[in-house]
Amino acid sequence: MELQDILRQRFGYESFRPGQQEVIEQIVAGRDALAIFPTGMGKSLCYQLPAYIIEGAVIVISPLVALMEDQVANLRKHKEKRVVAINSFLSKQEKDLALSTLNRYKFIFLSPEMLMQPNVQQLIRQLHIAFFVVDEAHCISEWGFDFRPDYLRLKELFQGGNRAPILALTATADEKVISDITSYLHLNNPHIEQQPIDRPAISYRVLHLDNEREKTEWIIGRLSTTIGPGIIYVASRKRADELAAIIREHRIRVASYHGGKEQDERSIIQEQFVQGELEWICATNAFGMGIHKDDIRQIIHEHLPATPSAYIQEVGRAGRDGRKATASLLYCERDIQKVKFIVYEDLPDEQQIRHYHSFVQTGVAADLAAQQSGLSEVASRLLDYYFEQFNEHQVIRQIRRIYEVKEKQIAEMESYVKSDGCLRQQLLQYFDERPAIASTDCCSHCGNLQEDWLGRNKNEEKTTKVLHWRERLYQLLG
Amino acid sequence: MTLESVLLTMFQRLHGERSAQAVYHILRGKRSGQTLQDVEYYQLKSFYSLLPNLPAVEFQHAIDRMVSDGLIRIKEQLVFLTENGERNHVDYGWRFNGWDYRGKEREFSKRLALVVQTLSNVRMGANMFMPIQRELPIQQFIKEFLRNQSVPISELSRKLRVELERTMLETQLTELQCTIFSYRLTGHGLTALTWEQLADELKVSSVSIQLTFLESLHIILDFIHEQEEFPLLNNLAVGCRVDTYLTHSAERTRKLFEHGYSIEQIASLRNLKISTIEDHFVEMAANLKHFPFEEFVSQKQMDDVWRHIDRLQTKRLRVLKEQCDELTYFQLRLIVIHGKQVSS
Numbered sequence: 075m076e077l078q079d080i081l082r083q084r085f086g087y088e089s090f091r092p093g094q095q096e097v098i099e100q101i102v103a104g105r106d107a108l109a110i111f112p113t114g115m116g117k118s119l120c121y122q123l124p125a126y127i128i129e130g131a132v133i134v135i136s137p138l139v140a141l142m143e144d145q146v147a148n149l150r151k152h153k154e155k156r157v158v159a160i161n162s163f164l165s166k167q168e169k170d171l172a173l174s175t176l177n178r179y180k181f182i183f184l185s186p187e188m189l190m191q192p193n194v195q196q197l198i199r200q201l202h203i204a205f206f207v208v209d210e211a212h213c214i215s216e217w218g219f220d221f222r223p224d225y226l227r228l229k230e231l232f233q234g235g236n237r238a239p240i241l242a243l244t245a246t247a248d249e250k251v252i253s254d255i256t257s258y259l260h261l262n263n264p265h266i267e268q269q270p271i272d273r274p275a276i277s278y279r280v281l282h283l284d285n286e287r288e289k290t291e292w293i294i295g296r297l298s299t300t301i302g303p304g305i306i307y308v309a310s311r312k313r314a315d316e317l318a319a320i321i322r323e324h325r326i327r328v329a330s331y332h333g334g335k336e337q338d339e340r341s342i343i344q345e346q347f348v349q350g351e352l353e354w355i356c357a358t359n360a361f362g363m364g365i366h367k368d369d370i371r372q373i374i375h376e377h378l379p380a381t382p383s384a385y386i387q388e389v390g391r392a393g394r395d396g397r398k399a400t401a402s403l404l405y406c407e408r409d410i411q412k413v414k415f416i417v418y419e420d421l422p423d424e425q426q427i428r429h430y431h432s433f434v435q436t437g438v439a440a441d442l443a444a445q446q447s448g449l450s451e452v453a454s455r456l457l458d459y460y461f462e463q464f465n466e467h468q469v470i471r472q473i474r475r476i477y478e479v480k481e482k483q484i485a486e487m488e489s490y491v492k493s494d495g496c497l498r499q500q501l502l503q504y505f506d507e508r509p510a511i512a513s514t515d516c517c518s519h520c521g522n523l524q525e526d527w528l529g530r531n532k533n534e535e536k537t538t539k540v541l542h543w544r545e546r547l548y549q550l551l552g
Numbered sequence: 553m554t555l556e557s558v559l560l561t562m563f564q565r566l567h568g569e570r571s572a573q574a575v576y577h578i579l580r581g582k583r584s585g586q587t588l589q590d591v592e593y594y595q596l597k598s599f600y601s602l603l604p605n606l607p608a609v610e611f612q613h614a615i616d617r618m619v620s621d622g623l624i625r626i627k628e629q630l631v632f633l634t635e636n637g638e639r640n641h642v643d644y645g646w647r648f649n650g651w652d653y654r655g656k657e658r659e660f661s662k663r664l665a666l667v668v669q670t671l672s673n674v675r676m677g678a679n680m681f682m683p684i685q686r687e688l689p690i691q692q693f694i695k696e697f698l699r700n701q702s703v704p705i706s707e708l709s710r711k712l713r714v715e716l717e718r719t720m721l722e723t724q725l726t727e728l729q730c731t732i733f734s735y736r737l738t739g740h741g742l743t744a745l746t747w748e749q750l751a752d753e754l755k756v757s758s759v760s761i762q763l764t765f766l767e768s769l770h771i772i773l774d775f776i777h778e779q780e781e782f783p784l785l786n787n788l789a790v791g792c793r794v795d796t797y798l799t800h801s802a803e804r805t806r807k808l809f810e811h812g813y814s815i816e817q818i819a820s821l822r823n824l825k826i827s828t829i830e831d832h833f834v835e836m837a838a839n840l841k842h843f844p845f846e847e848f849v850s851q852k853q854m855d856d857v858w859r860h861i862d863r864l865q866t867k868r869l870r871v872l873k874e875q876c877d878e879l880t881y882f883q884l885r886l887i888v889i890h891g892k893q894v895s896s
Contacts, residue, residue: 143686151680159688168689322752329746338662339746341684346743348682366682540753543727543734544717550672550739551713552706 080126085152091116093269098124101205101241106264108211108242108255112271113390117243118145121207122152125180130204130238134183137213137222139163141363142183145209149181156180160188173197186224189231203238208259211242212383215254221476223456232260240264245390246271246383248505271386271502272509275393277525278497278517279402280490289376289404290320296374296402297326300528302353304372307379307388309412311358317376318356328354331361362388368395371528374402378409378491380417381483382504385490398515398527405491410484417480422453424470430457431466496520553644553763555614556623558599560633560641563624565594568632569868572615575631579603579611581654583799585831591651592838592889593867598646601654602766649770656792657769662687663788665737665744666694671709672739684738697787708784715782723775728754729768732761797839798832805832806840830882837889845890849883857887 077098081087093111097120100107111117125132136142142159149157158172158179176182176197188194208214214225232240242255242264256264283289293306308314311332318330329343329352346352348367355361359379370392379385385403393399422430426447433443444454460469486504493500497517498509514522541549562575570590577587581601591600618624623637633641666685673681683691701708720730731754738744751758773789776782798806808818819829837843845854853876860875861867867888869881876884 147682147686329749337686338665338684339748341686342738342744342746345682345684345738349741349743351743540731541734543720543730546734546737546742547713547716550668550734550737550742551709551716552675 077123077127080123084126085119085123087119091119093267094119094123097241097265097267100265100267101239102127104239106240106242106259106261108244108247108252108261108264108266110244110247110252110266110268112269112273113245113387114394115269117245118148120243121205121241122149125204128204130202131177131179132181132204132207133198134181134207134209135186135189135228136183136209137186137225138210138363139185141209142185144363146181146183154180157183159183160194161185162187177201186222186227190224190227195231205239205241206232206237208240208242210244211255211259212244212247212251214258215247215251223452223459226258226459229258229260245387246505270509271390271505271507272498273390273393274510275396275398276389277398277400277515277523278389278501279400279523280493280497280518281402281404282491283404283406285406289406290317292404293317293374293376294321294324297321297328297354298324299530300525301371301530303347303350303367303370304354304374305361305370305388305391306354306356306374306376307361308356308358309377309416313376314356314358321354321356326354327352328356331355331357333358333360359384359388362391365391367391369397370394371397371399372402373399374404376404378403378405378413378487380413380480380487382486382490382501383483385487386501386505400523400525400528403491409491410488413484413487417484418477420450420452421477421480422447422449422457422473424473426453427457427470427473428466430454431461431469434461494519553760553767554757555759555763556618557642557644558602558646558763559614559618560623560637561643561646562596562599563631564633564638564641565596566590566631568630569866570594570631571629572611572626572631573629576606576608576611579606581650585834588835588838589885589889597651598648600650602648602650604655646767647771647774648767649774652793653770653773654794656794657766657773659690660773660789660792661736661765661769662690663693663697666690667697667712667788668737669739670694670698671705671712672742675706675709676740678740681740684744700787712784715785719772719775719782719785723771725768725771728756729764729771732765733768736765798835801828802832802835805829806836809833809836830885833882834885834889837886845886848886849879849890853879853883854887854890857884858892861888861892 077090077095081090092115093109094116097107097109101120101124109117109120111120121132121134134142134145136145139159139161142161146157146159156179158176158181160169160172160183162185164172173194177200184194189198208228213222214228215221240259240261242259242261244251244255247255252266255261281292283292297304306317308317311334314330314332318328321328329346331340331343335343343352343355344365347355348365373389373392375385375388379388389401392401426449429447430443430449433446434440438446440454440458444451449457456473457469460472464472490497490500496511497519499511502509511520514524516522559575562578566575574587574590577584578591578596578600579602581604587600591597615624615626618637619626622634623640624631625634626632662685666683669681669684673679685691685694698708703711720733725733732750735745735750745753747758747761750756750761754761756764772785773792776785776789777793779786796803804822805818808821813821815826815829815833818824819826822829833848837845857872857876857879860872864871864875866872869884869888872884872888873879873881879887
C-alpha cells in the first residue's frame with residue numbers, strides 16, 4: 075500500500091506535514107534516522123505509520139510514564155489495539171502478563187529502566203523487531219536540557235552490529251546534542267531531518283518588572299483585557315495554586331495544574347481546559363505534554379525557564395492551529411538567582427562527590443550514602459552511572475562540564491531577556507536558526523506587534539449555572 | 553461534615569484510652585492486630601480505612617487545630633475531649649462503612665466515571681474522546697463491562713441513569729450529596745468539577761466535600777449490595793467489597809487451627825512468635841462468625857472481667873490485668889472482643 079493511502083485510511087490525514095514523509099521513507103528503507111521536529115509538528119506519525127509497512131514489533135523507548143500513556147491512548151484512539159506499555163507503574167502481575175504475551179503486540183512501549191532488565195532484554199531478543207524508536211532522544215545528552223542518566227544505558231543496548239533500524243525523535247537539539255545522540259545510540263550514518271523551530275504565528279514579548287507583585291498585577295491586567303485559552307507557567311506548585319486563586323477572584327475561569335494534584339483532579343482540569351470550560355491554566359512545567367489543544371492563544375511565563383529549549387517547547391504549545399498566538403515572559407532582576415538555585419540544587423559539588431564515593435566504596439547503601447552526602451535522587455543516580463566507568467577525578471571533571479553547560483544555558487536565557495534586538499532572532503540563534511524577519515507581529519523589540527485580535531470582549535464571561543443533579547444525570551445519560 | 557467532626561466522634565468513642573496515632577492508623581486502615589482490635593473494641597469499624605491516603609502532616613494539622621480550638625486535650629499521648637469538645641460534638645449519624653470497602657469504593661467511582669463518560673459520548677455519536685480515567689485496569693474493566701452488554705448504547709445509558717437516580721432517591725442521599733455525586737461525573741460536553749471547584753461553588757471546604765462524597769459511595773454500595781434490581785451498578789461494584797476480613801497471614805493461621813494445631817504448634821510450624829499467632833486469633837475472634845471462645849476462656853472468667861469493665865468503665869487491658877492477674881493478656885483481649893453477654 076502507498077504511504078498516502080495508509081495516511082488517509084488509518085490516520086485520517088490528507089497530506090503529510092513537512093519532513094514526515096522523508097523520515098518514514100528512510101525508516102522503511104532500513105536506515106537509521108534522527109527526526110528533530112518542534113512539538114506538535116507530527117513527530118509520532120513518523121513511527122506510527124511505518125509500523126504498518128514493516129513487519130514485526132515497534133519498540134518505543136520513552137522516558138516519562140505520562141508521555142508513554144499519552145502515546146498509548148493516542149494509538150488506541152486510532153483503533154490500534156496491539157499496544158502495550160511496560161513501566162514501573164505496573165504491578166508485578168500486570169507486568170508478567172504483558173511480558174508473557176509480548177509477541178502479540180505491534181507497539182511495545184518501554185521505559186529505559188525496564189529495557190535494562192536482563193529478562194526483558196531476553197524477551198525482546200526473541201521478537202521480530204521492525205525498528206526501535208527512542209523518544210525524547212535529547213535526554214541522552216548531558217548537554218540536553220533534561221538529561222536522564224537512565225538513557226545513557228541505551229548506549230550498551232545498541233552496541234554491536236546487526237540490529238533493526240533506530241528512529242531517534244526529539245523536539246530540539248543543537249549540534250552538540252545531535253552528535254551525542256548519534257554516537258551514544260550508535261546510529262549508523264543516520265538520515266537527519268530537522269524542521270525549523272521557528273513558529274511564525276507566535277509573537278514574542280519580554281517585560282521587565284520590578285518585583286513579583288508587579289508581575290501579578292500585569293497578569294491580572296492582561297487576563298482581564300485579552301483572550302485565552304492560555305497557560306501561565308510558574309516556578310512552583312505552591313505558586314501555581316496561589317496565582318490561580320488570585321486570578322479566580324477576578325472572575326476569570328482558571329485552575330492550577332501540577333504534579334502535586336491527584337491524577338483524577340488533573341484529568342478533570344485537563345479535560346475542562348480542552349473543552350473550553352476553563353480559559354486559563356496556572357501550571358508548573360508538568361503541564362503540557364500530551365495536551366491536544368490546537369487553539370491556545372497565549373503563553374505567559376511568570377518565571378525564567380532554565381534553558382532556551384525548555385522555553386521554546388513550552389511556548390510551542392500555542393497556536394498549533396496556525397492562527398496567531400503570543401508568548402510573554404515576565405522578568406525581574408532576582409529571577410536569574412532563583413533559576414540558578416533550582417538548577418544547581420540537583421548537581422553535586424566536588425565535596426559531595428568525594429563524600430558519596432567514599433561512602434559507597436566502604437559499602438554504604440546508595441540511598442543512605444546519597445542522604446549522608448546531601449544529594450538528590452537524580453544526582454546520586456547520575457553519579458552511580460559515572461562511577462561505573464570513570465574514576466573519581468574523571469567524574470568530578472564530568473560533573474564540572476555539566477555544570478558549565480547549565481551555566482551557559484542560563485546565561486543564554488539571561489541574554490534573551492536582556493537583549494535589545496529581535497527576540498525571535500535571539501532565541502533561534504541558540505539553535506543555529508535564522509528566521510525570516512517578519513513585518514508584523516514579531517516581537518516587542520521589533521515594535522511591530524498588532525494585538526487587536528487579542529482584545530477581550532467584556533461580556534464574554536460565561537457563567538455556568540449549577541444544574542440540579544437529576545437534570546445533570548439526564549443530560550449525561552439521557 | 554469536616555475532618556474535625558469525624559475525629560471528634562472517634563476520640564469520643566475512644567474516651568481517652570488511645571493516642572492520636574491510633575486514630576490515624578484506623579483512618580489509614582493499618583492492618584495490625586492493635587488497630588483491628590481498636591476498631592472492634594470501640595465501635596469504630598465504620599471509620600476503618602476511610603482515608604487510606606491521608607498524609608500524616610494533614611492529620612497532624614487537624615489535631616493541632618483541635619487542640620488550639622479547645623476541643624481536645626492530650627495528656628501523655630492520650631486524647632480526651634474537653635468540655636467544650638463534648639458540647640461541640642454532634643453525632644451526625646454517619647453512614648460510613650469503611651470496614652467493608654477499605655478504599656475500594658474509589659474503584660467503583662472511577663469505573664462509574666469512565667462508563668458514564670463513555671456512554672455519554674457514544675450515545676451522542678462521539679466515538680473518540682480522551683478517557684477521564686487513565687488507569688489501564690479501569691479502562692480494561694469498562695471495556696469488558698460494555699462488551700458483556702447486549703442492549704443498544706442509548707438504552708444502556710438510559711438504564712444506568714434510571715438505576716443511579718433510583719438509588720440516589722431511595723437511599724435518601726441529601727441534596728448536597730446528590731449534587732456532589734452528579735458533578736463528579738464527566739460526559740459529552742459536560743466535564744466533572746474538581747474538589748476545589750465544588751468547594752468554591754457550594755461554599756463548603758474541599759475536605760468536607762470529599763468526605764460527603766465518600767459517605768454517599770458507601771451508602772450507595774451498601775444499598776445495591778445483593779439487590780437484583782440494580783444489575784448495572786452491581787456489575788460496576790464487583791470486587792469493591794471486602795470478602796475476607798482476615799489478613800493474609802491470619803488466614804494461614806486459621807487454616808492450621810482448623811486442622812487441629814495449637815497456638816504453640818502453629819507458631820513453631822510457621823516460624824513466628826507466639827504473640828503474633830495470638831494476634832491472629834484475636835483477629836479471627838473479631839471477624840469470624842463462629843469463633844470457639846470456650847477453648848480459651850471459661851464462662852466464669854468472662855463474667856468476671858465484664859463486671860470489672862462495667863464497674864471501672866474502661867476496656868484498657870493494663871487496668872483489667874491488675875484486677876484479674878490470673879488471666880493472660882491474650883485471654884483478656886478475647887474476652888473484650890467477645891463482648892458482654894447477657895446471661896440467661
